[in-house]
Amino acid sequence: MPDQDSKASAVDEVVGQIRGLIRERGLGVGDVLPSEVELAEMFASSRNTVREAFRTLKAYGIAESRQKLGAVLTDQHHNAMRDLFAFAMDxxxxxxxxxxxxxxxxxxxxxxxxxxxxxxxxxxxxxxxxxxxxxxxxxxxxxxxxxxxxxxxxxxxxxxxxxxxxxxxxxxxxxxxxxxxxxxxxxxxxxxxxxxxxxxxxxxxxxxxxxxxxxxxxxxxxxxxxxxxxxxxxxx
Incomplete structure (x- = not known):
């Protein structure tokens, strides 16, 4: 369905923008990502799209939600740094x-x-x-x-x-x-x-x-x- 593809493409775009942000700021395991609101404003996107992008990060093992902190780049798997390299790779x-x-x-x-x-x-x-x-x-x-x-x-x-x-x-x-x-x-x-x-x-x-x-x-x-x-x- 075209609408589903458009939504998926918007999420993919935000995921790519977050990936770029990780590279540009030199973020690593344990660092906190900007909030949904901040990212939505930064990327001129909706909060729902940013939320779906966060889910992508979590599903890939790159980030996890922590109380009072938000989305944190994580080392929850023994090969998290290798995963992070792959995720940040162009x-x-x-x-x-x-x-x-x-x-x-x-x-x-x-x-x-x-x-x-x-x-x-x-x-x-x-x-x-x-x-x-x-x-x-x-x-x-x-x-x-x-x-x-x-x-x-x-x-x-x-x-x-x-x-x-x-x-x-x-x-x-x-x-x-x-x-x-x-x-x-x-x-x-x-x-x-x-x-x-x-x-x-x-x-x-x-x-x-x-x-x-x-x-x-x-x-x-x-x-x-x-x-x-x-x-x-x-x-x-």
Missing amino acids: VSTDAFQDIQGYRRLTELNLFDLLAVHLTAEKLGEIETVNSAILTASNAEAASEIDFKFHMLLVTAAGNRTLTETYGMLKPVIQRLMMAGKSRRSTLKSVFGEHQAIIEALRNKDRIGFSYHMDRHLSAGLVFIPNAVVSRDPKRK
């Missing part, structure tokens, strides 16, 4: 290409390992996770599901070092995965791309797996500001 074309380049080196080469180690039960679990993305409540929940889908593929390949390395990059990868996921149309596209990867694995189709994984890893570039996207004539 999602530029270069950052996207670098991270997705790493993922290509990792995920496009999983087929042979998955052909040996991936069980029907595990593939069913991956398919169930993919279905959950259609009912994700917000961009953060959708990116969590998206990462879980790919993490399950990497884990199923049976290489412990690869699994640990990929898992360490979760905050950065998931930050990229958030792009565009406030839109229901994007969730449907991600679901379809994931499903095509699943079907290629189910059919032992190496070429199909590589083709659909490559398209999937490139798809998010359209949500990166000022990115130049080459048109694939086969895509509408």
Whole structure:
């Protein structure tokens, strides 16, 4: 629905502005963010939009509400500083290409390992996770599901070092995965791309797996500001 997308876009914009504020003021764990009223005035936005943006911060583990203080940047998770770095990172074309380049080196080469180690039960679990993305409540929940889908593929390949390395990059990868996921149309596209990867694995189709994984890893570039996207004539 257009109205829902407009609201989501307004929230995403405020989240980006808060991210910029964190960088500009050099804020870190334990520092207090301005109040909803102050941020609404600062960003010429409504309090409801700012409130939704705060919920995004909390869902991502970046802030929590504390009595008499307000929203505080938090270290509630053992990897909060790494999460904070990922959150404050500008999602530029270069950052996207670098991270997705790493993922290509990792995920496009999983087929042979998955052909040996991936069980029907595990593939069913991956398919169930993919279905959950259609009912994700917000961009953060959708990116969590998206990462879980790919993490399950990497884990199923049976290489412990690869699994640990990929898992360490979760905050950065998931930050990229958030792009565009406030839109229901994007969730449907991600679901379809994931499903095509699943079907290629189910059919032992190496070429199909590589083709659909490559398209999937490139798809998010359209949500990166000022990115130049080459048109694939086969895509509408």
